[in-house]
Amino acid sequence: MKPILECQGLSKRYSSSFYALNNLNLALEKGQIVGLLGPNGSGKTTLIKLINDCLHPTQGTILIDGMEPGVATKKLISYLPERTCLDLSMKVKDVIAYYADFYENFVTERAYQMLQDLEINPNARLKSLSKGTKEKVQLILIMSRDAKLYILDEPIGGVDPAARDYILHTILNNYNEEATILLSTHLIQDIENILDRVVFIRQGQVVLNQTVDEIRTQHGKSVDSLFREVFRC
Numbered sequence: 001m002k003p004i005l006e007c008q009g010l011s012k013r014y015s016s017s018f019y020a021l022n023n024l025n026l027a028l029e030k031g032q033i034v035g036l037l038g039p040n041g042s043g044k045t046t047l048i049k050l051i052n053d054c055l056h057p058t059q060g061t062i063l064i065d066g067m068e069p070g071v072a073t074k075k076l077i078s079y080l081p082e083r084t085c086l087d088l089s090m091k092v093k094d095v096i097a098y099y100a101d102f103y104e105n106f107v108t109e110r111a112y113q114m115l116q117d118l119e120i121n122p123n124a125r126l127k128s129l130s131k132g133t134k135e136k137v138q139l140i141l142i143m144s145r146d147a148k149l150y151i152l153d154e155p156i157g158g159v160d161p162a163a164r165d166y167i168l169h170t171i172l173n174n175y176n177e178e179a180t181i182l183l184s185t186h187l188i189q190d191i192e193n194i195l196d197r198v199v200f201i202r203q204g205q206v207v208l209n210q211t212v213d214e215i216r217t218q219h220g221k222s223v224d225s226l227f228r229e230v231f232r233c
């Protein structure tokens with residue numbers, strides 16, 4: 001089966017001597033939830049921006065479902081960036097209508113179902129919502145598209161711990177199982193029970209790419225414990 005994402009020899013240089021990504025190789029099969037994990041500054045957001053065609057590689061190639069990043073791949077990817085810039089004066093229901101207009105693969109009923117599950121009022125204005133609830137709305141907008149690849153850069157940082165599990169399960173219940181989710185986060189303990197695979201990245205290179213089951217059987221520990229061991233300062 002063709003991988004949904006394939007990066008070969010991928011490098012990104014920001015200044016004359018500093019490489020944020022350095023000959024990174026990664027292939028992801030369809031239909032899995034993948035955690036992209038690494039310490040601050042390891043290159044996670046840089047990789048995500050390259051996949052989303054927000055940056056161009058210095059060297060190497062990226063293929064998304066066999067295609068180079070561009071107009072066609074943007075239809076396949078639903079991307080939640082680190083920072084979003086929604087018009088805060090809009091009501092939740094207006095943002096949903098806006099997304100439905102903009103993206104032909106947006107499923108409005110799914111968005112309303114998730115709003116209801118998370119008890120968010122569609123008539124509320126975004127600026128009246130707490131930071132965590134705004135994050136929930138942003139996640140709902142992203143997960144309501146019928147995409148092949150969902151890329152979520154730190155999706156639940158502002159959400160309170162009690163709501164995280166609920167949100168993660170809401171995501172799982174609403175996404176197509178043939179799709180792939182690539183999720184970058186530092187909240188490993190909170191998400192590791194929904195992950196199929198983890199990719200550890202250090203200084204712009206992949207240092208581990210294993211299923212969560214392999215980690216538990218081969219290393220005899222949780223992803224969170226392994227992360228702390230591998231990246232101990």
Ligand SMILES: Nc1ncnc2c1ncn2[C@@H]1O[C@H](COP(=O)(O)OP(=O)(O)OP(=O)(O)O)[C@@H](O)[C@H]1O
Binds near residue numbers: 045
């Ligand atoms: N626009 C830029 N110009 C110069 N250097 C940059 C730029 N963006 C990122 N970097 C550097 O590239 C490296 C990788 O940054 P990146 O944001 O990809 O890391 P990250 O793994 O997402 O980090 P974090 O977990 O802190 O969000 C860091 O050293 C960062 O300072």
